[in-house]
Amino acid sequence: MKSVVLCASPRRDGNSRMLAEAFAEGARAAGGSAELVDLNEVTSGLLRDCRSCRGPDGRCSIEDGYEELMLETLLPADAWIYATPLYYYGIAASLKNFFDRLVCYASASYPRFEEVAEKTRGKRSALLISAEESNQAACLAVVNQTQELSRYLQHQFVGVVTGIGNTRGEVRFDPAEPLVAAANLGRTVFSAHHSDYNMDSERSNAVWPEARSGDEGSGIYEDV
Ligand SMILES: Cc1cc2nc3c(=O)[nH]c(=O)nc-3n(C[C@H](O)[C@H](O)[C@H](O)COP(=O)(O)O)c2cc1C
Known part of the structure; x- marks a missing residue:
């Protein structure tokens, strides 16, 4: 079973990346595979007006790695994991842009929409957040947005790990041990109990x- 971790921080040696790596270690320890994707490397263009942007064949014409990420990496995966710093009580812009640009593929104007919908359904998802503030409410909007998107995509949202830290890698000193929790989430992402009655x-x-x-x-x- 394969997890793809979408890493949203521009800091490649930052706290959310560290959580993502811990998740991946846990996933591999459980016999699965995990790929980390640096969203800031892969995507550059923001969502535009689709009416002027879709090519005559219905494909998004923004020239970056989004389509390949979607078709070659995300659709074949079994879990989509979001790793983001908390930025002004929300997700980092690269992750928001990833969400926004889903519309280019998850709408009937896209020629391969049926395939995208079919292959997107039924995955698992989870969230890794790094933040400076430990106030529990600070991350609620991030959790809420990710969970609602998971519901929309028909993904089972199975966990959230929040690590507290500000300087690069500082999250490893968080006494709540979020790196251990992230590794555990990686180990159990496909076996964790999920119910929504x-x-x-x-x-x-x-x-x-x-x-x-x-x-x-x-x-x-x-x-x-
Ligand atoms: C633009 C920006 C906005 C931020 N906003 C918040 C915030 O609202 N609350 C908070 O707790 N931390 C905030 N932080 C701190 C980061 O969440 C924190 O440093 C985090 O560990 C960074 O993750 P990274 O190392 O993966 O980049 C902000 C940092 C930046 C650069």
């Missing part, structure tokens, strides 16, 4: 198999 979802009332004795029911949720 509706009120009439059929399930056992006990979440974990070890907790099931047989009288939890296995239909619509009942009193426990």
